[in-house]
Amino acid sequence: MHDHRKLGRELDLFDTDPLMGAGLPYWLPDGAIVRHTLEEYVREAERAAGYRHVYSPVLGKRDLYEISGHWDHYREDMFPPMDLGAEQVVLRPSLCPHHALIYRSRSHSYRELPLRIAELGGMYRAELSGVLGGLARVRAIHLNDAHIFCTLEQAVEEARAALALIARAYADLGIRASRYRLSLPGEGGKYVADPRLWRRATALLREVLDSSGIDGSGIDYEAAEGEAAFYGPKIDVQITDPAGRESTLSTVQIDFHQPERFDLHYIGPDGAKHRPVMVHRSVIGSVERAVAHLLEEHGGAFPTWLAPVQLAVLPIAQAQEERAHEVVRRAVARGLRAEVLGPGDGTLGARVRAARLVPYQAVIGDREADAGLAAVRLRDGRRPGAVPVAELLERIAARAADRGAELWPAA
Numbered sequence: 353m354h355d356h357r358k359l360g361r362e363l364d365l366f367d368t369d370p371l372m373g374a375g376l377p378y379w380l381p382d383g384a385i386v387r388h389t390l391e392e393y394v395r396e397a398e399r400a401a402g403y404r405h406v407y408s409p410v411l412g413k414r415d416l417y418e419i420s421g422h423w424d425h426y427r428e429d430m431f432p433p434m435d436l437g438a439e440q441v442v443l444r445p446s447l448c449p450h451h452a453l454i455y456r457s458r459s460h461s462y463r464e465l466p467l468r469i470a471e472l473g474g475m476y477r478a479e480l481s482g483v484l485g486g487l488a489r490v491r492a493i494h495l496n497d498a499h500i501f502c503t504l505e506q507a508v509e510e511a512r513a514a515l516a517l518i519a520r521a522y523a524d525l526g527i528r529a530s531r532y533r534l535s536l537p538g539e540g541g542k543y544v545a546d547p548r549l550w551r552r553a554t555a556l557l558r559e560v561l562d563s564s565g566i567d568g569s570g571i572d573y574e575a576a577e578g579e580a581a582f583y584g585p586k587i588d589v590q591i592t593d594p595a596g597r598e599s600t601l602s603t604v605q606i607d608f609h610q611p612e613r614f615d616l617h618y619i620g621p622d623g624a625k626h627r628p629v630m631v632h633r634s635v636i637g638s639v640e641r642a643v644a645h646l647l648e649e650h651g652g653a654f655p656t657w658l659a660p661v662q663l664a665v666l667p668i669a670q671a672q673e674e675r676a677h678e679v680v681r682r683a684v685a686r687g688l689r690a691e692v693l694g695p696g697d698g699t700l701g702a703r704v705r706a707a708r709l710v711p712y713q714a715v716i717g718d719r720e721a722d723a724g725l726a727a728v729r730l731r732d733g734r735r736p737g738a739v740p741v742a743e744l745l746e747r748i749a750a751r752a753a754d755r756g757a758e759l760w761p762a763a
Contacts, residue, residue, distance in 0.1 A: 375491035425582035466502035538578025
């Protein structure tokens, strides 16, 4: 069983400092590589799916969250407002009010819909210190968020496409959903009081689940009361860590509430104003929780495309160090992440052990240096033997590009 907090420190990925505060981790260089690679993967997947990216500030006036309903229904989880002259501003607990304003800033025709707006943005939640833990529960969250503004007729297909995008991402990341949950309101919760909108959104989400999955045959799911957002029901994609603890990583929601609160509209084919539907979705949830789960799922042995170092080059002696650095330069020119572990870093055996989580190791002795070869060792223990450096780099680049799990597939 792997603990991401222990692994994160051992692998120099992230850490915390009491002067920064609890629940506010910082990322070290190798951790920043993992995070950046993950973020770019999501942005690329979103661009291919027709999303357009925006940036919005992490602060907003208190009035904004009063309109969205966060102030009435979510205040206990928000940081206190800050006085700024005659106004009060708040660290945002969510990106959706900002995206509603971005949509509202321009007029829209039905021909523009669905309009998919995505952002990997920061938000802040005043979590109690007792529930904080590593990257899994933090106060400064970087959320892979998106909001789709569409017609009622488009909402089910957009939500279904979001679930498919989540499934593809999980396959590329080498993780799996433990179950799907339809999260509904429960007794005693602080929810928007509009039963008609709740029934409408719930019916649409059931339709999404019943028509998704392989060949549209539906996804097995469980309904859970008391897990809904304050403004509507949602589909939660649940993951389970090695200790058996379950949490939500990805979500899909159909929201009628905020379009009404922000008076959003589009011009229909009849020339009249119509209210759009707002589909919320997050493919990998928060970057922090995603990396925590990936660490524990893979034990620090990230898939090739995500690994902080993809190739470790190990010259046997000082005489081969220049050739080793040349291999690294060629790897970097191919867009790969490589480093030299030379004799100054210990015996060859010690260096092999130090690089045990790196997908590929290239050992270079006199014979390899003279012939332009590298003796290849794989993370899974296999030794394919000596191959030309160009072939090795081509194989690694191919695995990184297709995000394949197999390190050395048969030719």
